[in-house]
Amino acid sequence: MERFAAGEPEAVRDLYGRYGRAVFTVAMSALGNRHLAEEAVQLTFLQAWRAAARFDISRDPAPWLYAIARRASVDVFRRERRHGGGVPLDHDSDIAVLPESFEATWRAWEIRLALDAMPDKYREVVEATHYLGMSHEQTAARLGLPLGTVKSRAHRAHRDLAKRLSHLEEATA
Amino acid sequence: MKCDDARAAFLAGQVGRAESEHLETCAECRAEMPSLLETRRIMESATFWEEPPADLEDRIVGLVAGPGPKKEPAEKPPRWQLAVVGAAAVVALLLGVFLVQRTPSPDWEVALPGTAEAPLAVGVVSGWNEPGGTRMTLDIEGLPPAPNGFFYEFWLSAGDLHISAGTFTEAQGVELWVGVTRAEFPRLWITLEPIDEDESPSGVNVMDTA
Numbered sequence: 572m573e574r575f576a577a578g579e580p581e582a583v584r585d586l587y588g589r590y591g592r593a594v595f596t597v598a599m600s601a602l603g604n605r606h607l608a609e610e611a612v613q614l615t616f617l618q619a620w621r622a623a624a625r626f627d628i629s630r631d632p633a634p635w636l637y638a639i640a641r642r643a644s645v646d647v648f649r650r651e652r653r654h655g656g657g658v659p660l661d662h663d664s665d666i667a668v669l670p671e672s673f674e675a676t677w678r679a680w681e682i683r684l685a686l687d688a689m690p691d692k693y694r695e696v697v698e699a700t701h702y703l704g705m706s707h708e709q710t711a712a713r714l715g716l717p718l719g720t721v722k723s724r725a726h727r728a729h730r731d732l733a734k735r736l737s738h739l740e741e742a743t744a
Numbered sequence: 745m746k747c748d749d750a751r752a753a754f755l756a757g758q759v760g761r762a763e764s765e766h767l768e769t770c771a772e773c774r775a776e777m778p779s780l781l782e783t784r785r786i787m788e789s790a791t792f793w794e795e796p797p798a799d800l801e802d803r804i805v806g807l808v809a810g811p812g813p814k815k816e817p818a819e820k821p822p823r824w825q826l827a828v829v830g831a832a833a834v835v836a837l838l839l840g841v842f843l844v845q846r847t848p849s850p851d852w853e854v855a856l857p858g859t860a861e862a863p864l865a866v867g868v869v870s871g872w873n874e875p876g877g878t879r880m881t882l883d884i885e886g887l888p889p890a891p892n893g894f895f896y897e898f899w900l901s902a903g904d905l906h907i908s909a910g911t912f913t914e915a916q917g918v919e920l921w922v923g924v925t926r927a928e929f930p931r932l933w934i935t936l937e938p939i940d941e942d943e944s945p946s947g948v949n950v951m952d953t954a
Binding site: 603 | 751755780905908
């Protein structure tokens with residue numbers, strides 16, 4: 572963050588490497604459209620860049636960047652609503668009627684960061700379970716792993732994920 | 745059965761008899777089940793797993809590598825921009841505001857008077873039209889720091905459509921960026937907002953061009 576706050580353009584790559592997917596996740600959650608989400612991600616990093624000199628580098632940049640991402644997504648959403656959806660949409664998606672709630676996009680952001688912090692071998696099992704809706708047997712066949720290994724990884728991955736997200740549980744309890 | 749294992753099984757949607765018995769009897773785990781369910785709901789959404797395009801990083805780096813906030817101007821400003829600065833300086837003097845000259849010169853400037861909520865506040869908004877949006881700086885006097893639990897929010901509006909350009913608590917050295925143009929959103933105003941999840945403007949309007 573020191574290089575970013577100092578205005579070095581290449582430092583944007585570091586910040587994007589850490590938070591780019593999470594920012595895209597927030598934008599997709601709010602907008603439900605890849606084209607608009609890409610625009611919101613660009614706006615997010617551009618606005619962060621513009622404000623970098625004022626950022627306190629001793630602080631965690633994640634909440635700051637989330638706030639910018641959420642706001643950029645809402646701005647894009649409002650602009651599209653105003654212009655009646657002039658930007659072409661994906662055929663299998665549409666702009667959400669209303670953006671996801673602050674709580675929901677914040678949770679999506681935190682889940683994405685938690686997954687990005689996990690080893691690939693855990694993340695791919697979580698993705699197979701929830702995104703692809705696969706059973707352990709199907710996951711084992713897809714990944715070419717013994718069934719026992721998949722079961723073990725799935726359990727460890729979800730235990731790890733639950734722990735990483737425990738602060739969200741406290742917040743909603 | 746440990747709570748961690750039962751919650752992991754619940755999050756995975758793989759609850760067996762042992763986990764089920766634990767979840768039924770453990771009050772702490774039961775209290776966390778709504779949160780775990782919400783996490784599952786999000787992870788079962790296809791949009792959650794969408795990946796950004798591979799070239800997005802390069803596009804962003806290309807955007808920020810353009811004229812940035814810390815870069816010196818490479819060219820002398822054109823004559824018409826100097827004329828805009830001159831006219832704006834007159835406005836600033838009339839308002840009793842010291843206008844900080846920036847280079848390159850702003851593309852537009854507008855006086856921002858205080859409302860009945862902040863009658864002593866006066867200011868000037870300077871704007872630079874840039875690819876993808878507008879950069880603005882605020883030169884404001886007479887606006888006190890936001891009280892605890894509140895912040896100021898700067899808006900651009902067209903009719904009842906409001907775009908936030910950012911927030912601040914003290915009106916010193918404020919620089920803002922918004923992804924729209926002033927031509928589209930001509931009204932500029934500042935509200936005092938409570939810290940909550942409501943993202944629409946509050947009723948406390950402190951400065952306004954309208």
